[in-house]
Structures are given as C-alpha cells and as structure tokens.
Amino acid sequence: MITIAVPAEGDKSEQRVALSPETAKKFTALGAKVRVQAGAGAGANFSDADYKQAGAKVEKGAAATVKGADIVLSVRRPSAASLKGAAKGAVLACILDPFSDKAGLAGLAKGGLKIFSMEFMPRITRAQSMDVLSSQANLAGYKAVINASAHFGRALPMMMTAAGTVPAAKVFIMGVGVAGLQAIATARRLGAVVTATDVRPSTKEQVESLAAKFIAVEDEEFKKAETSAGYAKEMSVTYKKKQAKLIAEHVQSQDIIITTALIPGRPAPELISKAMVESMKPGSIIVDLAAERGGNCAVTRADATVEYKGVSVMGNTNLAGDLAGNASSLYARNLYAFIDLMIDKEKKGQLAIDWEDDVIKGTLVARDGKLVHPMLTAKKAKTGKGGKK
Ligand code: NAD
Numbered sequence: 001m002i003t004i005a006v007p008a009e010g011d012k013s014e015q016r017v018a019l020s021p022e023t024a025k026k027f028t029a030l031g032a033k034v035r036v037q038a039g040a041g042a043g044a045n046f047s048d049a050d051y052k053q054a055g056a057k058v059e060k061g062a063a064a065t066v067k068g069a070d071i072v073l074s075v076r077r078p079s080a081a082s083l084k085g086a087a088k089g090a091v092l093a094c095i096l097d098p099f100s101d102k103a104g105l106a107g108l109a110k111g112g113l114k115i116f117s118m119e120f121m122p123r124i125t126r127a128q129s130m131d132v133l134s135s136q137a138n139l140a141g142y143k144a145v146i147n148a149s150a151h152f153g154r155a156l157p158m159m160m161t162a163a164g165t166v167p168a169a170k171v172f173i174m175g176v177g178v179a180g181l182q183a184i185a186t187a188r189r190l191g192a193v194v195t196a197t198d199v200r201p202s203t204k205e206q207v208e209s210l211a212a213k214f215i216a217v218e219d220e221e222f223k224k225a226e227t228s229a230g231y232a233k234e235m236s237v238t239y240k241k242k243q244a245k246l247i248a249e250h251v252q253s254q255d256i257i258i259t260t261a262l263i264p265g266r267p268a269p270e271l272i273s274k275a276m277v278e279s280m281k282p283g284s285i286i287v288d289l290a291a292e293r294g295g296n297c298a299v300t301r302a303d304a305t306v307e308y309k310g311v312s313v314m315g316n317t318n319l320a321g322d323l324a325g326n327a328s329s330l331y332a333r334n335l336y337a338f339i340d341l342m343i344d345k346e347k348k349g350q351l352a353i354d355w356e357d358d359v360i361k362g363t364l365v366a367r368d369g370k371l372v373h374p375m376l377t378a379k380k381a382k383t384g385k386g387g388k389k
Contacts, residue, residue, distance in 0.1 A: 005069035015043030031349025109366035141182030157191025175261030259296035282310030291315035
C-alpha cells in the first residue's frame with residue numbers, strides 16, 4: 001500500500017495546500033494511505049479534524065509526515081532537506097517553478113526523486129483536469145479585477161442618481177488567455193466598459209462573446225500568430241511597433257488595465273512603457289499578472305504596488321494564493337487527477353507509472369538523480385523568471 005504525504009508549505013506566505021479533505025478521501029478510496037502535517041491546511045481553512053474525518057493521518061512536523069512516503073505533494077518546491085526521509089525514488093509533484101534556482105533543483109534531483117512539474121502539463125483535452133496553470137490563472141484573473149476595483153477611488157458600474165450620473169469605469173485587459181478571459185467576465189459583471197487585446201486571432205471571438213470590444217492590429221502576421229498548441233508567438237518588431245501605437249492611444253483613456261500577456265519559456269513582453277503609464281489619468285490602476293516573469297509594464301515590481309505619477313501599478317505574484325480556499329480545492333483536484341494515473345487500479349494502492357504516457361513524459365523533470373526534461377536539459381533553456389524585485 002502506498003503512502004501519500006503532504007507536508008506544510010516551507011514558504012510561510014503560501015496559504016494554499018496540496019490536499020483538500022475531498023482529495024484525501026478520494027486517495028484513501030484508491031487504496032493509498034494519506035498523511036498530512038498538522039496545520040498544513042490552515043491557510044485554506046481546512047482543519048486537521050476535516051482531514052482526519054476524510055481518512056488521513058495527521059502528523060506533527062514535516063519529518064514524521066514525509067517519512068517513508070512514496071508520493072509527496074506540495075504547492076511550491078520543497079527543500080531537499082525536508083524530503084530526506086521519503087522512500088527511495090519517491091514521486092514529488094508540485095508547482096516546481098523549474099526555471100528558477102537551478103542549483104537547488106539539481107540538488108533535489110540528486111536525491112533520486114521522480115520529480116514532476118505541474119506547470120509542464122501538456123495542453124491536451126485529456127489533461128485539462130490536471131491543468132494547474134488554468135485552475136490558478138482563472139482565480140488570479142478574477143482577483144486582479146477585485147483588487148483593482150477595491151484600490152480604485154471610483155465606482156465601476158454606471159449609476160444614474162438624482163445627483164447626476166456616475167460614469168462606468170473603462171477596463172482594458174491585455175492578454176486574453178485563461179486569466180484574461182476571467183478578468184473580462186469579472187469586470188463586465190461589475191458593470192465596467194471592457195476592451196481587450198491579444199496577439200492570437202482566435203481570442204477576438206472569445207472577447208466579443210463576453211460583450212467586450214477587441215482592440216488589435218489585425219494584419220496578415222496577426223492572422224498567423226498562434227502556435228498549434230494554442231500559445232502566442234513572439235511577434236516581429238514591425239508588428240510590435242504598429243500594435244504599440246494603437247495600444248498607446250487606447251491606454252490614455254483607460255481607468256484600469258489588467259495585463260496577463262505571456263509567451264511560454266520567455267520573459268513577459270513589455271506592453272506598457274513608462275510614457276504610456278504617464279499618459280494615464282491620476283488614480284488609474286494597472287494590475288500586472290505577468291509580474292513574476294518580468295512584468296508587462298515597465299514600472300512593475302514583483303510583489304509590490306508602485307505609485308508612479310499618480311498611477312498605481314500592482315505586481316502581486318500570487319493572486320490565486322489570496323483565494324486559498326478555492327485555489328487549494330482546485331489544485332488538489334488537479335493533483336488527484338494526475339496521481340490517479342500512476343496508481344494501479346487492479347493491485348489496489350500500488351504505483352504503476354506508464355513512462356510512455358504523454359502526460360507523464362510531459363511533466364517529468366527528474367528521475368534516477370538526473371534532470372531529464374528537454375526544456376531543462378537543452379543548452380539554451382530560457383529562464384524568463386526574475387521579476388524586477
Ligand atoms: P498564457 O498565460 O501563456 O498567456 C496569456 C495570454 O497572453 C495569451 O492569450 C497570449 O496569446 C497573450 N499574449 C502573449 N503575448 C502578447 C502580446 N504581445 N500582446 C497581447 N497578448 C499577448 O496563456 P494561457 O492562459 O495559458 O492560454 C493559452 C491558450 O491555451 C488559450 O487558448 C487557452 O484557451 C489554451 N488552453 C488550453 C488548455 C487545454 O486544452 N488543456 C488548457 C488551458 C489553456
């Protein structure tokens with residue numbers, strides 16, 4: 001019978017947890033023993049009693065939780081020291097942040113763990129339930145609008161009152177992936193006038209279906225700016241110039257801008273220059289969801305709110321973590337769907353990993369002491385990380 005262990009997060013600012021009472025119950029039903037560190041779910045309001053009731057054993061301290069475990073689940077990358085007691089060749093699945101602290105990752109790999117990075121989940125239909133980028137980005141897109149509206153010194157919806165009309169706020173969403181779509185929907189629900197831009201042509205219809213207006217230079221290059229995997233391509237210098245001009249004019253009249261633009265494996269593209277921030281009205285807000293990858297705005301600082309010439313630029317890198325209850329429930333379900341693939345259904349509670357499965361191959365980062373993922377072993381593996389801390 002395998003043991004699944006969930007130690008508390010090493011980073012105390014992380015409120016999310018990798019196991020919910022719901023998934024503890026499901027893992028137990030699969031024939032696994034589940035161990036969780038006391039207090040691990042506190043940030044998400046899952047109590048030790050909830051876990052016990054779901055069939056998990058609550059242990060004091062990380063060492064007792066991890067001891068002899070076959071599978072360790074966490075939100076962020078745990079330290080090598082904290083996993084020392086796990087079984088030889090144990091599975092670790094987490095949001096690994098594989099491009100940062102490469103030496104630390106190599107150290108973790110050396111211990112012989114089978115390390116899986118949930119961010120590398122292939123975007124195939126079968127893996128949608130395991131897609132942590134989507135589950136967390138959706139919440140982040142919602143929270144970005146909520147934070148911006150709370151910080152904004154005006155109302156979002158239009159209001160007709162006896163004392164006169166309050167105009168609707170103008171909200172502009174840059175980058176219409178999972179986070180951007182949820183940001184559009186949230187801003188619309190709050191009554192704002194919403195516009196959005198993206199370099200992928202397929203987003204135009206999605207924006208319009210949410211009753212927002214699409215803004216972009218729609219030339220021949222734009223029509224081909226999407227990879228077969230559905231991601232954005234790096235655009236040419238000429239396109240970027242044309243698009244920047246159009247966006248610069250639009251930005252001046254906006255009250256709130258939410259930026260979410262990312263290109264896999266690269267630093268975030270800069271879409272808002274200092275001059276563009278200066279052109280905005282005092283009291284305007286920018287929420288930069290790309291802050292962790294360097295930011296879409298020139299003045300963004302990761303995990304800080306910068307006041308620049310009357311404009312607030314918010315660079316929180318873990319907005320999903322601020323909705324820890326929902327974020328943990330969804331993340332725990334992503335992990336459950338993933339680990340379920342590795343558990344033998346006939347010999348209940350035994351590990352049976354199919355190394356040829358695209359989902360396993362796509363997410364496997366280290367095995368037998370070595371880094372094995374092509375994005376980490378290729379000579380020019382790009383970081384894209386770092387933010388302007
Ligand atoms: P992402 O986080 O990589 O990027 C966010 C958005 O920024 C994207 O829409 C991208 O086109 C846009 N962008 C990049 N450069 C830009 C620029 N210079 N200007 C404006 N916008 C720019 O994207 P994501 O949220 O991960 O989603 C990417 C795609 O993958 C979407 O089509 C999404 O629906 C799809 N998806 C598929 C699955 C699946 O099939 N399992 C799961 C999740 C997402």
